[in-house]
Amino acid sequence: MDITFIFFLGLFIALIGVIPPGLLNMTAAKISLKEGHSRGIVFSIGVCIIVMVQTYIATIFARYLSNHPEVIDILQRVAFVIFVLITIYFLFIAKNQPAKQTTPKMRSKHSRFFHGIFLSSINVFPIPYQAYMTITLASFGWLKFDQISIISYVAGAASGTFVMLYVYIFFFDKIKEKSLTTQKNMNRIIGGITGIISIVTLINIIKEF
Numbered sequence: 001m002d003i004t005f006i007f008f009l010g011l012f013i014a015l016i017g018v019i020p021p022g023l024l025n026m027t028a029a030k031i032s033l034k035e036g037h038s039r040g041i042v043f044s045i046g047v048c049i050i051v052m053v054q055t056y057i058a059t060i061f062a063r064y065l066s067n068h069p070e071v072i073d074i075l076q077r078v079a080f081v082i083f084v085l086i087t088i089y090f091l092f093i094a095k096n097q098p099a100k101q102t103t104p105k106m107r108s109k110h111s112r113f114f115h116g117i118f119l120s121s122i123n124v125f126p127i128p129y130q131a132y133m134t135i136t137l138a139s140f141g142w143l144k145f146d147q148i149s150i151i152s153y154v155a156g157a158a159s160g161t162f163v164m165l166y167v168y169i170f171f172f173d174k175i176k177e178k179s180l181t182t183q184k185n186m187n188r189i190i191g192g193i194t195g196i197i198s199i200v201t202l203i204n205i206i207k208e209f
Contacts, residue, residue, distance in 0.1 A: 003152040006143060010156025011163070013133050014051070017126065018164040024119060028165045029172035031112060037169055039112045044165040046116025048158045051126060055157040056150065058130035063145035065131070066138055079132055080205060083198040090191030130157065139204055 018025055024047050032040030134153065137143040143153065 003148060006149050006152040007156035007159075009137060009142060010055070010153040011160035012156075013130070013137075014055075014157040014160030015164050017129055018161050022123075024116075024123060025165055025168040027119060028116075029168040032169040033172065035112075040169040041166070043112040043116040044162055044169065046113040046118075047120040047165065048116075048162045050117055050120035051161045052154050052158045054120075054124070054126045055130045055154045058127045059134050059145065059150045059153060061127075062131045062134040062138065063150075065135060066145060077205065080198060080201040083195075083201060087191050087195040087198055091188065091195070126157075136200060136204060139207075 028040050028044050028047070031043050134143060138145065143149060
């Protein structure tokens with residue numbers, strides 16, 4: 001498989017995962033607004049280093065699961081149910097309540113770098129997300145679990161994360177007053193993404209029958 005294609009797969013999957021406003025991208029945007037773009041970028045670099053580690057762990061876990069198809073079948077069905085429930089929650093149940101987020105006051109670039117490492121470390125969502133997505137990509141024959149492919153995918157995931165954080169950093173001040181960032185539309189974005197993942201999962205399950 002072309003490593004360039006695998007790189008862009010990782011980039012695209014990571015972009016999708018970081019699009020919804022959350023702790024990491026909103027923190028990067030706030031740091032940029034309060035302390036300047038350079039510190040926001042330093043924070044983002046710290047985040048991406050941990051993302052690389054998390055994605056690598058996820059792909060190794062996915063490689064193990066790929067050798068145990070009976071486990072994958074169970075996980076796919078469980079994941080389908082979970083994603084459907086999440087989609088229903090965010091599209092129809094979640095209330096329009098603003099989420100309060102606080103960030104520690106750190107001033108130096110070095111502290112912002114370690115701030116990014118710390119927040120990314122406690123955000124473990126990328127591990128199950130990437131594990132599931134890499135298994136799905138492998139089931140379509142788009143990803144092989146050899147070392148070069150894994151490294152290429154990991155590099156793409158880190159790049160995709162950085163690109164989306166970069167977008168938040170430089171454009172947040174232009175969109176912060178618009179409806180895109182309201183809680184209601186955040187819920188719709190998240191629900192739409194999980195809905196798409198649910199459809200892909202369902203197609204994958206049907207293919208196995």
